[in-house]
Amino acid sequence: MSRSDLIAMARHNLAHTKAGTIDQAPEIHSIPAKDYFDAERWQKEMDGVFRRMPLMLAMTCELREPGDYKAMDAGGVPVLISRGRDGVARAFLNSCSHRGAQIMEEGKGNTHRFTCPYHAWSYSTEGELKGVLAKEQFGDLDFSCHGLPELPLYERSGLIWVVLNTEEKVDFDAFMAGYDDVLGEFGFEDWTFFQARRLEGPNWKVAYDGYLDLYHLPILHKETFGSNMPHQALYYSWGPHQRVSSPSPDLLDIEHKPEAEWPQDMLLQGVFTIFPHISIASFDGGGGRGVMLSQLFPGDTPLSSYTIQNYVLEKAPTAEQEVAADAQFKFLETVVKDEDYATGLKLQRALASGLRKNLMFGRNEEGGQRFHGWVDRLIEADDASLPKLFEDVERTVAQL
Ligand code: FES
Numbered sequence: 001m002s003r004s005d006l007i008a009m010a011r012h013n014l015a016h017t018k019a020g021t022i023d024q025a026p027e028i029h030s031i032p033a034k035d036y037f038d039a040e041r042w043q044k045e046m047d048g049v050f051r052r053m054p055l056m057l058a059m060t061c062e063l064r065e066p067g068d069y070k071a072m073d074a075g076g077v078p079v080l081i082s083r084g085r086d087g088v089a090r091a092f093l094n095s096c097s098h099r100g101a102q103i104m105e106e107g108k109g110n111t112h113r114f115t116c117p118y119h120a121w122s123y124s125t126e127g128e129l130k131g132v133l134a135k136e137q138f139g140d141l142d143f144s145c146h147g148l149p150e151l152p153l154y155e156r157s158g159l160i161w162v163v164l165n166t167e168e169k170v171d172f173d174a175f176m177a178g179y180d181d182v183l184g185e186f187g188f189e190d191w192t193f194f195q196a197r198r199l200e201g202p203n204w205k206v207a208y209d210g211y212l213d214l215y216h217l218p219i220l221h222k223e224t225f226g227s228n229m230p231h232q233a234l235y236y237s238w239g240p241h242q243r244v245s246s247p248s249p250d251l252l253d254i255e256h257k258p259e260a261e262w263p264q265d266m267l268l269q270g271v272f273t274i275f276p277h278i279s280i281a282s283f284d285g286g287g288g289r290g291v292m293l294s295q296l297f298p299g300d301t302p303l304s305s306y307t308i309q310n311y312v313l314e315k316a317p318t319a320e321q322e323v324a325a326d327a328q329f330k331f332l333e334t335v336v337k338d339e340d341y342a343t344g345l346k347l348q349r350a351l352a353s354g355l356r357k358n359l360m361f362g363r364n365e366e367g368g369q370r371f372h373g374w375v376d377r378l379i380e381a382d383d384a385s386l387p388k389l390f391e392d393v394e395r396t397v398a399q400l
């Protein structure tokens, strides 16, 4: 089913490549500059988007074995993801039931107990309270009521989503609109986690706009990789999630072969974003086939964000490939930091002056238009109207 979606997108791409055209939004879309720096608006985005929507926080290959865990900051919320002895991944607030201390330092590892550094209360990998220091003196305590607060978690297609809210506000499958199956075409379950690093950046939407934007590639990135890159973009959506690819002359070479022989990596070219904060871009080089999976998180203020760049390889690298992959990813870090985010940090200073009222997304920037449209709708929707918002969402692939 999802490979047929990939084929449909490739055929759509071929038709545009031959005609020298792209899909265009009906109109140029204007958005208030204030949406990028206004504190009240930003708080609404935190509450309406980041604390309500599932966020893709980890990959299966980061915690494959029972006892594997990942402790991380997710936009200000300390999260602990753990694979229990039963093989099931669970997510918890990384905060002790006694007086709330952060239990695990950020990082990954394998353990059979999570022990709080403050007074040594301990928890199982399934989040149950197991040990209390001097429990006779502490007083009567029903251990079964004092496990770690569990957050909803979904593991699909080698990716792990967590909701930063103990109460679920949106149906996961409705939210994904079938996109998790499409992502399944990467086969991430069997990939190898290579490296991760953190970059500081501008407002989360200033940063995220760049991931949906191919228009800037041959301009902003002309000195590094963009001089021969097309600026045309083709967008495909599954509700709020979008894939962006460029017209691809390479497809002309395989057009007349049976579809079953169309290479998977060619069908997966471009950037697969996951709303509201993930970008997955494919690379193929001396390090072998891989992706840079970027996770954007809002910082402490409207004018800051940080990005975890994760590098994941399809196959475990040889020593030689490791060197090449390391160099490739260092290069990508430099491009994002010195070109994309440096530009974003400067542009948001101008916006924050309040002297510019609006920004534009052209008819060729449908992806940005759709992204901002979803953020707007979500922050306006109360919890009760959320299911309606995700009912029968648009899947552009179904219309191809
Ligand atoms: S806060 Fe964790 S044991 Fe006291």
Ligand SMILES: [Fe+2]
Pocket (backbone or CB within 6 Å): 210, 216, 217, 220, 221, 340
């Ligand atoms: Fe860029």
